[in-house]
Amino acid sequence: MEYRVVTWERVLNSSVTIRLDAVLVAVTEDHPRVLTVRPKQRLDGIPSGPLDVERDKTLELGLRRWIRQQAGIEVGYIEQLYTFGDQNRGIERTPHQERIVSVAYLGLGIEDSPSIEARWRDIYTLFPWEDHRLHRPPLLDDLLVPRLFAHMDDVTWTDRVHIAFGAGSMQWDPVRVLDRYELLYQAGLIAEAFHDQGRTPPASLQTGPAMAYDHRRIVATAIGRLRGKLTYRxxxxxxxxxxxxxxxxxxxxxxxxxxxxxxxxxxxxxxxxxxxxxxxxxxxxxxxxxxxxxxxxxxxxxxxxxxxxxxxx
Amino acid sequence: MEYRVVTWERVLNSSVTIRLDAVLVAVTEDHPRVLTVRPKQRLDGIPSGPLDVERDKTLELGLRRWIRQQAGIEVGYIEQLYTFGDQNRGIERTPHQERIVSVAYLGLGIEDSPSIEARWRDIYTLFPWEDHRLHRPPLLDDLLVPRLFAHMDDVTWTDRVHIAFGAGSMQWDPVRVLDRYELLYQAGLIAEAFHDQGRTPPASLQTGPAMAYDHRRIVATAIGRLRGKLTYRxxxxxxxxxxxxxxxxxxxxxxxxxxxxxxxxxxxxxxxxxxxxxxxxxxxxxxxxxxxxxxxxxxxxxxxxxxxxxxxx
DNA sequence: TCTCCTTATGCTCACTGTGAGCATTATACG
DNA sequence: CGTATAATGCTCACAGTGAGCATAAGGAGA
Known part of the structure; x- marks a missing residue:
């Protein structure tokens, strides 16, 4: 880390810290997996770290550096996913810390044994409502969809739930991963929704374990994008x-x-x-x-x- | 602008300036257009400005603020396009300025009379090789494709040219706007390629007028994305x-x-x-x-x- | 009023792609 | 030599798509 002496520093109010987040996906024996790391005893998160303005010539190179440092692996295919810049993203900051903007990437590869701090986690453990290979998960119609409907009685909301979850006459659309995550979050059915309010999620939630910050949302974005992309690339x-x-x-x-x-x-x-x-x-x-x-x-x-x-x- | 007294400032080398860029598209009487602004006598650019870390709760709100300020219009539909963070992007910086990361957005709407500094420009003036409505532009096979082939004799390069420009047995794919722009840029057939090297482009180039910075690349990204999106949304x-x-x-x-x-x-x-x-x-x-x-x-x-x-x- | 021009709309036909199944073929293992 | 487990072949009905021909409904002018 570098320190510098300054007396009068002009504080540009457009100055932010860039973080680079990596959703690394592999499929092993029919199980889709995502690479997680757990720094400092916190919740599982995805590999992530700040851009090094001096050394990282491109965002992607910086990302590869972090993946190497945190998980000890090299990834072949990488594409940019989305940039998350909302002020309120479940990232607690100390008052004098800069605002954070995260540029998330999707990486694909074959599962490789990562370093000790990293591990591959089953995607459908994190998103239990997304695996329809055997059948539509009973969880959906027994618990989630009823609770979603109960959450709000607005026509727009009901429509969104129908479309996202393939309820009523709508078909289940594998691509709408993010829509579904967002709706569940907004209805308070996701652990992170409680964490973000400083509350403890009830044990009755069956919507998978929380991840650090908004990382589960980022993973949801990645899965949706990947599902879509498979069809044309x-x-x-x-x-x-x-x-x-x-x-x-x-x-x-x-x-x-x-x-x-x-x-x-x-x-x-x-x-x-x-x-x-x-x-x-x-x-x-x-x-x-x-x-x-x-x-x-x-x-x-x-x-x-x-x-x-x-x-x- | 705000100033703050600091004695020892810990200089996080992950600190960057976020810029928000807007590609606003409209179609008027069969002419696709993009909104440009021309600040300080420079080249035409797209509406763009730094994120206001204090006031802009989300990147999109910041973007709308800049569009309002620079062009005097309100846009309905906006989606995030891509984040450009390469160190070398044709953006000259003074030594002590922060690195710039641009988050670009695509906005759609109906052409509206903008403020005096802004104007709507025909997209096919900026990308003359992209309009195949009447016929494949002769420019392509008379000038650009031959020059592209002449630029490099590598198999990979030749393949890329074939695929991007629908040469040989390949079909013209309207979506590959960015590929085409990149290839032309790399082959030195785009005015910006000269500007970025501090040289003056020859008048013989028939590949449209330069835009400020890498704005034409961003517009190319937007058009490609839009063309693709039309098919499924x-x-x-x-x-x-x-x-x-x-x-x-x-x-x-x-x-x-x-x-x-x-x-x-x-x-x-x-x-x-x-x-x-x-x-x-x-x-x-x-x-x-x-x-x-x-x-x-x-x-x-x-x-x-x-x-x-x-x-x- | 009639004719021509222009754009809207209807409809056909051949062909390709897709959803569902039935049937057959190779191997490994008891 | 059966049986279980996959891999492969093939058919059939039907929905979408690319190309055109044909007809309809206004306006402008002769």
Whole structure:
């Protein structure tokens, strides 16, 4: 840390501290995971640290530095997610501290053993209402949706709940992760909503453990963005090894979207879409051996928006 | 401006100045426009100013404040676009000035007479290679693409040019506005590329006038984002009056995408998609009177991603 | 009033993509 | 040699889409 002698310092009131936050996602054995760190006995958070104005030439380089320092891993794919700059974001500041603006990034990779302070956490532990692979979580209609409706009787609110949670005639839309988190937060059904008011959340909440600051909101933003992006960019392959079976590919997509897909149709779309090419090799597991595939780079030269399926229902 | 007495100031080297940039888009008589301001005799830029840490509760409110101050208008729809934080962004700073991080936003509205310092500029004057409504601009294949190829003979580079500019077997993809701008910039075909090196751009460049700083890059980002978003969110209606004919709607979409659409099919998609509802009224212009339509809010409750068409070719 | 011009609207047809299933084929394991 | 477990092939119905042809309804002028 650097100190400097100043006598009259002109205090620009546009001066803030930039923080860089990283939502790192991996999928291991059908479990989507996010990397968390726990500095100083606090709640789990995502890797995060201030921009080093002198050394970090770009925000992304600064972010990679923090990820290296806090989790001891290197990430390949990184994209900018969103910049959070609201004054009130559940970040307690001492009076003379600068205002904080956080630039959040989404990173994708294969799970790697991180340093001791970091760990991979299951995304659906943090968002139990998001996993619809087996079935729509009973939690939703038994507890959350009724409580959401009870929270407010306004038409706009009711509409928003319907749309976000696929209630009534609306379909469940995997992409609306942030909408759902926000509504639950506003209805006081998320632990952070209590923390932010200095209160203790009741044990009856079944909406997953709190994360530090607004990190769970940032993760929600990331998951929503990722689910959307899968449909028009071949980012899924950032989460897979060099070669993989089509079932592995499918399970990875399903894990992220939180829904099940029709196997044969999935294969058809992937193969006919030219997203993959066979390696000739095949696996020897469970039943009939499966062919191993690899991502086909050429697809980028053929189709404008290559991605994996997004079923309507 | 505020001054404060300090003796030993701990200089956090994560302290930056946040700037808020606004790309405001409107479509008037089939011309997509962006609002520019020209402070202090410099080049045209977009509305922009520092975050007021004390007063601006959120970044968006700060942005609206600057738009009001610099252009004298109020904007309805605003969404965050991207945060630009690279150290080298063509923003000259005096040695003791803080590093600048710009959070850019995209705003949509109907053209309104702005204050005297501001004016609406045609987007295709700034990006002459982007308007394919009449035909693919000859500029592209006569001048730009050959020069791009001449600039570097690397496979990766050639591929990028093909993909971005729809050369060879690739289709023109309206969304890749930023890719194209970046490639042209890197190949030294954009006036800003010269300015950033302290040189004067040759008059032979036909790639539109320079804007201040990296504002043209930010506008490019905005146009690309907007073109993409049109396909899955009904944002087009932010650019239209309460009621409109289907042809006006189509022309507005075409103006933004920079391509022509098949009229009957466009109508079919819009109407059958439930995006609009007739008002019963009809216009009396040119030929047969057209029915006036309005945006149908209910579509949000019916379809997960309602947007206007995006033709493959 | 009739004709031409212009834009709105209707409708058809071929083809592609997608949702759902049924059927068949390889291997591993008892 | 069965049986369980996956992988693969294939079909069918139907919804969307790209392209056009055809018709309708006003205004402007001859």
């Amino acid at each position: 071949p980012v899924i392959f950032e989460l897979l090894p060099e070669s993989f079976t089509l079932l592995t590919l499918q399970r990875t997509v399903e894990a992220l979207h939180g829904i099940r897909l029709h196997k044969q149709n999935f294969r058809r779309v992937i193969e006919r879409g030219g997203l993959v090419e066979g390696t000739g090799e095949r696996t020897a597991t469970g039943g009939r051996p499966a062919e191993l595939f690899r991502f086909r780079q050429d697809v980028l030269r053929e189709r404008p928006r290559p991605g994996v399926v997004f079923p309507r229902r | 009904p944002v087009i209606f932010e650019l239209l009056p309460e009621s409109f004919t289907l042809l006006t709607l189509q022309r507005t979409v075409e103006a933004l995408h920079g391509i022509r659409l098949h009229k009957q099919n466009f109508r079919r998609v819009i109407e059958r998609g439930g995006l609009v509802e007739g008002t019963g009224e009809r216009t009396a212009t040119g030929g047969r009177p057209a029915e006036l339509f309005r945006f149908r809010q209910d579509v949000l409750r019916e379809r997960p991603r309602p947007g206007v068409v995006f033709p493959r070719r």
